[in-house]
Amino acid sequence: MNSSRIPGFYNMSVEQRRELLKDNFHLSPEEWNDLYVKEPLSTATADKMIENVIGTFQLPLGLGLNFLINGKEYIVPMAVEEASIIASASHIAKIVRSAGGFQTEATERVMIGQIQVIGCSDFQAAKQALLEAKDSLIQAANAAYPSIVARGGGAQDMDVRILNEEADSTYNQMLVMHMYINTCDAMGANIINTMVESIAPIVEEITGGKVYLRILSNYADECLARAHCVIPPALLATGEFSGEEVRDGVIHAFEFASSDPYRAVTHNKGIMNGIDPVVIATGNDWRAVEAGAHAYAARNGSYGSMTTWSKDEAGNLVGEIELPMAIGTVGGATRVHPLAKLSLSMMHIESAKELAQVIVAVGLAQNLGALKALATDGIQKGHMALHSRSVAIAAGATGEMVDIIAEQLIEQKEIRVGKAKELVEQYTK
Numbered sequence: 001m002n003s004s005r006i007p008g009f010y011n012m013s014v015e016q017r018r019e020l021l022k023d024n025f026h027l028s029p030e031e032w033n034d035l036y037v038k039e040p041l042s043t044a045t046a047d048k049m050i051e052n053v054i055g056t057f058q059l060p061l062g063l064g065l066n067f068l069i070n071g072k073e074y075i076v077p078m079a080v081e082e083a084s085i086i087a088s089a090s091h092i093a094k095i096v097r098s099a100g101g102f103q104t105e106a107t108e109r110v111m112i113g114q115i116q117v118i119g120c121s122d123f124q125a126a127k128q129a130l131l132e133a134k135d136s137l138i139q140a141a142n143a144a145y146p147s148i149v150a151r152g153g154g155a156q157d158m159d160v161r162i163l164n165e166e167a168d169s170t171y172n173q174m175l176v177m178h179m180y181i182n183t184c185d186a187m188g189a190n191i192i193n194t195m196v197e198s199i200a201p202i203v204e205e206i207t208g209g210k211v212y213l214r215i216l217s218n219y220a221d222e223c224l225a226r227a228h229c230v231i232p233p234a235l236l237a238t239g240e241f242s243g244e245e246v247r248d249g250v251i252h253a254f255e256f257a258s259s260d261p262y263r264a265v266t267h268n269k270g271i272m273n274g275i276d277p278v279v280i281a282t283g284n285d286w287r288a289v290e291a292g293a294h295a296y297a298a299r300n301g302s303y304g305s306m307t308t309w310s311k312d313e314a315g316n317l318v319g320e321i322e323l324p325m326a327i328g329t330v331g332g333a334t335r336v337h338p339l340a341k342l343s344l345s346m347m348h349i350e351s352a353k354e355l356a357q358v359i360v361a362v363g364l365a366q367n368l369g370a371l372k373a374l375a376t377d378g379i380q381k382g383h384m385a386l387h388s389r390s391v392a393i394a395a396g397a398t399g400e401m402v403d404i405i406a407e408q409l410i411e412q413k414e415i416r417v418g419k420a421k422e423l424v425e426q427y428t429k
């Protein structure tokens, strides 16, 4: 696909969309075939993935369009049940591409493994001893997972903290060792956990204490991705609102989120509306990404916005996002779920670093979509119109009846299940 712009995609049938993609993406017939089969993730495979399986649970898979990121076109697969998310992300991506697209970057993919040590007779001496043994501990961790070292990753650094040294309970006093591990293109949980478990006996020997927890931290603040966009106000004008009014409304909305946790949580939920669907579509662990993102939003001591919106000297709207992004393009379900494999292939993603950058760009777009709507018409006008089909289905509409009932709900400005039930009854009489 040369461009992520596909005019009229929204109005095509599912079959037409699939045919268009098939003609333009050079993917294997097997990969495409997974879109057509009734059960892309077979119950047999699912039964190997988790316990007590009784079936699989499906979500709609759609495409976020128009994304231009660092000059590269991206069609972004998004797995999500909520109406209006993909439309909004694609709408904002179209505006941002007219302004040159998103600029993104990512740090090295360094994740953190934690080891908790309790019961040291002298915590300061134990800390010192661990730091002196740094090189041999790193070597031992790498010996437990040589294949990641061969890929150019592995344990690279470590540090040690003492928590609650002055506390009077031995439950509180502890030494925590962090091992910094480059997990290359994997999210890395299993790599990290294997490494920290393997060196725990050495840590006990060095410190004279007892090791309890040995596990990665989902607060992946050494594995960050950033996105940035600059939008001239003229591109933001909508209905009776001037671009300057929209820009200022977005900045006021950001200031609200950065000053009030009640608003920040909802603001950030809107960002995760964009992030989670891509994380899910690519077979990644969305709980890990969610946990890290929200913790990072509180890194300054109080919970705030995951994005910032401001005005530059030329009056442009400037948006930025920076988040931990513990995702992978290998490992976990990324290569097990057939549609996750297809999603990664469709994006032409070459590394986890690249995927992390696409994900935060979608988060930034999603945030602007919500703030732009909130600062102008309010969110319900666009959202409820798109939600009307789900309301019709919830009321029992099927087949062609769904669109007919949905349209009647919009026309009568009553998009609720009770009303939809009345209409379904009338239709089926």
Ligand code: NDP
Pocket: 147, 148, 151, 183, 184, 185, 186, 187, 188, 189, 190, 191, 192, 216, 218, 285, 288, 328, 330, 331, 332, 333
């Ligand atoms: P896996 O263990 O499934 O796979 C990672 C493996 O992929 C590597 O060990 C490596 O093995 C192989 N690999 C192939 N190519 C590459 C490459 N380019 N870069 C890196 N590795 C490569 O996955 P993870 O360790 O990433 O673990 C992720 C899973 O762990 C997720 O399913 C997550 O849900 C789960 N998990 C999460 C936890 C948490 O978040 N707290 C806790 C525990 C589990 P080799 O070198 O041998 O080929």
